[in-house]
Amino acid sequence: MIAIILPMSVLNEDPVTDPNENPAAQIAALRELLRHHEYQYYVLDAPTISDAEYDTLMNELKALEAAHPELLTPDSPTQRVGGRPAEGFQKVAHSRPMLSLDNAYNEEELRDWDRRVRELAGNLPVLYVAELKLDGLSLALHYEIDAHGSARLLRGLTRGDGQIGEDVTTNVRTIRSVPLNVSPAKLHDSHLQNSHMDQSEGNARAASTFEVRGEVVMPLASFQKANEERVAAGLAPAANPRNFAAGTLRTLDTKAVAQRRLDFYAYFLILNGEYNPAGQHATLETLTTLGFRVNPHRDTFTTVDQILAFLTKVEEQRDSLGYEIDGVVIKVDAQQTQVRLGYTGRHPRWAIAYKFTARTGITQVREIVVTVGRTGKLTPLAVLIPVVVGGTTITNVGLFNADEVARLGIRPGSWVRVQRAGDVIPNIAGVVIDAEHPEGTGVFEMPTECPVCHTPAEHVEGEVDSYCINVDCPARLAQSLTYFSHRGVMNIEGLGDAMAVQLLDSGLVKSIADLYTLTEEQLLTLERVGKKSAQALLTQIENSKQAGLARLLMGLGISFVGERTAELLAGEFGSMEALENATQEELERVQEVGPKVAASVHDFFQNERNRALIQHLAELGLKMTAEKKQRTTQLEGLTFVLTGTFPTLSREEAKEKIEAAGGKVSGSVSKKTNYVVAGEEAGSKLAKAQELGIPILDEPGLLSLLESAPPA
Numbered sequence: 109m110i111a112i113i114l115p116m117s118v119l120n121e122d123p124v125t126d127p128n129e130n131p132a133a134q135i136a137a138l139r140e141l142l143r144h145h146e147y148q149y150y151v152l153d154a155p156t157i158s159d160a161e162y163d164t165l166m167n168e169l170k171a172l173e174a175a176h177p178e179l180l181t182p183d184s185p186t187q188r189v190g191g192r193p194a195e196g197f198q199k200v201a202h203s204r205p206m207l208s209l210d211n212a213y214n215e216e217e218l219r220d221w222d223r224r225v226r227e228l229a230g231n232l233p234v235l236y237v238a239e240l241k242l243d244g245l246s247l248a249l250h251y252e253i254d255a256h257g258s259a260r261l262l263r264g265l266t267r268g269d270g271q272i273g274e275d276v277t278t279n280v281r282t283i284r285s286v287p288l289n290v291s292p293a294k295l296h297d298s299h300l301q302n303s304h305m306d307q308s309e310g311n312a313r314a315a316s317t318f319e320v321r322g323e324v325v326m327p328l329a330s331f332q333k334a335n336e337e338r339v340a341a342g343l344a345p346a347a348n349p350r351n352f353a354a355g356t357l358r359t360l361d362t363k364a365v366a367q368r369r370l371d372f373y374a375y376f377l378i379l380n381g382e383y384n385p386a387g388q389h390a391t392l393e394t395l396t397t398l399g400f401r402v403n404p405h406r407d408t409f410t411t412v413d414q415i416l417a418f419l420t421k422v423e424e425q426r427d428s429l430g431y432e433i434d435g436v437v438i439k440v441d442a443q444q445t446q447v448r449l450g451y452t453g454r455h456p457r458w459a460i461a462y463k464f465t466a467r468t469g470i471t472q473v474r475e476i477v478v479t480v481g482r483t484g485k486l487t488p489l490a491v492l493i494p495v496v497v498g499g500t501t502i503t504n505v506g507l508f509n510a511d512e513v514a515r516l517g518i519r520p521g522s523w524v525r526v527q528r529a530g531d532v533i534p535n536i537a538g539v540v541i542d543a544e545h546p547e548g549t550g551v552f553e554m555p556t557e558c559p560v561c562h563t564p565a566e567h568v569e570g571e572v573d574s575y576c577i578n579v580d581c582p583a584r585l586a587q588s589l590t591y592f593s594h595r596g597v598m599n600i601e602g603l604g605d606a607m608a609v610q611l612l613d614s615g616l617v618k619s620i621a622d623l624y625t626l627t628e629e630q631l632l633t634l635e636r637v638g639k640k641s642a643q644a645l646l647t648q649i650e651n652s653k654q655a656g657l658a659r660l661l662m663g664l665g666i667s668f669v670g671e672r673t674a675e676l677l678a679g680e681f682g683s684m685e686a687l688e689n690a691t692q693e694e695l696e697r698v699q700e701v702g703p704k705v706a707a708s709v710h711d712f713f714q715n716e717r718n719r720a721l722i723q724h725l726a727e728l729g730l731k732m733t734a735e736k737k738q739r740t741t742q743l744e745g746l747t748f749v750l751t752g753t754f755p756t757l758s759r760e761e762a763k764e765k766i767e768a769a770g771g772k773v774s775g776s777v778s779k780k781t782n783y784v785v786a787g788e789e790a791g792s793k794l795a796k797a798q799e800l801g802i803p804i805l806d807e808p809g810l811l812s813l814l815e816s817a818p819p820a
């Protein structure tokens with residue numbers, strides 16, 4: 109059925125499900141389809157439909173589930189975010205201890221281990237499986253097979269002390285590569301049932317639970333992004349992706365977990381407290397069949413020489429993996445051999461972690477300079493005596509802001525330990541002070557003016573960052589010209605880094621506005637610019653005038669205004685003029701715009717030079733308007749109180765919906781409250797509402813109220 113349904117929905121945007129079918133069947137079909145696409149996207153990295161098409165399917169399912177709350181199950185794809193851990197995390201005993209591995213740091217230690225394995229294995233075969241040693245945290249997932257033969261995620265446990273872990277199920281659900289449900293077909297294909305049947309009542313019943321263990325990692329791209337957000341919020345950056353992943357998995361804010369994309373790689377399958385008897389190699393295949401993400405960098409070997417060659421290959425690929433590894437794990441494949449080898453007190457004898465050397469180096473800070481970014485943000489940069497770390501020469505390291513310099517205690521002349529977190533961007537792990545590395549004697553202070561154009565730097569009260577607010581600052585200009593031209597912004601393809609530098613150096617461009625008065629003759633005076641490319645660039649510049657308000661707002665480089673905020677502002681205000689005249693309070697009323705963003709936008713428009721630039725751009729013919737978003741007002745004047753847990757909406761989503769329709773959400777019930785929206789486990793607020801006779805809605809009630817009146 110799925111195969112026929114899929115292309116229809118993708119091509120026609122028609123509902124996937126047949127409205128004549130019963131809701132349970134429609135819901136089941138949608139869930140299966142969404143799971144299929146989640147698997148394609150999150151496990152295989154090979155999506156076959158667009159994000160928008162995926163969202164359409166998800167919304168269809170949400171709507172159906174909202175209309176039929178009795179059909180909602182915790183393993184539905186709609187349930188990844190929404191719940192929240194109650195108070196802290198419960199402690200749960202592991203089915204068998206989660207041990208750690210013994211390490212080998214060089215070839216000799218690896219050969220010693222191989223020798224011991226062979227001695228103890230006696231006449232049993234020795235085949236090795238090598239896998240990456242992912243630098244994250246281990247996680248145990250418990251699945252329960254239900255009456256229909258499909259498996260549902262029951263809980264996710266951290267390693268804890270190895271005997272007892274913490275139940276982090278709510279957060280684990282948000283990890284897209286963790287299947288919430290494994291279909292009977294996959295269980296059957298995996299032979300998991302067959303291999304396990306004889307252990308229960310003859311051949312009659314399959315295993316009712318199984319456990320998958322593996323590693324949770326934070327991909328480097330997510331790490332980078334989340335760390336930038338931390339720093340922007342005035343928090344110290346996390347030292348490495350592992351710490352960040354561990355912190356994320358244990359936060360009580362499930363929404364934050366969902367936003368920071370974590371990944372799960374499976375490596376063990378446990379049935380009745382025992383490792384899968386089929387062996388490690390087959391286990392990895394089975395896990396793949398079941399729909400888990402299994403790391404593709406793996407192989408089987410019979411000799412240490414082969415393993416050494418694999419180690420070399422992995423080290424070469426290490427920088428391009430997109431996540432951190434700290435070595436390679438080598439496991440004896442056959443379960444029978446594993447059992448014979450057994451365990452020392454803390455480690456299995458049948459596996460070892462070959463650890464790569466840490467990629468750090470010690471060097472001295474020559475000076476700390478301050479760079480100016482596109483938004484004018486001043487960022488300290490440690491200029492180092494060049495040092496080679498993991499094969500790459502590092503000459504300077506960004507330090508985020510003045511607080512970070514103070515936190516690390518870095519001064520000019522300090523000796524520092526530089527580390528590369530797998531990716532290309534290095535960071536400073538800390539200052540080194542010992543007999544050979546004396547303390548630095550220099551002084552660093554954040555400048556009170558822009559180091560390039562000398563405009564007094566602005567420092568927003570309560571913020572750690574300071575900014576050069578001069579839009580014509582040459583340093584900002586160079587950065588902003590390329591950003592302005594970027595594809596998602598004004599889309600002037602011919603204006604890359606090199607062209608921006610040429611235009612600024614030649615004096616042809618001193619402000620963004622100058623782009624729009626460039627002539628072909630002027631461009632032809634530049635090196636390596638011919639008639640054809642000059643004309644192409646001028647056409648692109650001309651076309652960019654129609655990009656519209658949202659793109660232009662982005663292009664202007666206002667702090668905290670990225671694509672989404674720019675679109676929201678443009679949709680709400682409709683014109684540059686309206687934005688220029690908006691008060692901070694009016695700006696804050698826009699959905700998702702908080703005080704920080706509102707202040708930044710407001711300040712931008714208060715600045716005379718910015719106003720002059722905008723005026724100039726308008727005169728040059730740039731489009732300064734956007735279509736105003738239709739505001740709905742059906743809940744205007746009504747106050748709502750939310751309590752309990754709703755079946756599909758999170759509290760935040762419910763609040764957003766009410767506010768978008770003009771309603772207000774208050775924290776406490778009073779006579780002024782118009783409606784109380786109560787979900788599961790609603791508490792005293794519900795009682796108070798009943799006492800005061802205030803109408804009580806459930807989630808479907810709220811949704812139908814939202815839909816009841818047409819938009820104003």
Ligand code: IVH
Nearest residue numbers: 207208209239240241242245246323375437
């Ligand atoms: S096997 C007894 N395989 O490394 C079994 N561990 O001390 C030990 N790790 O705590 C786990 N990648 O968190 C195994 N492919 C892999 C791994 C892996 C990373 C972690 C795991 C464990 C630590 C070893």
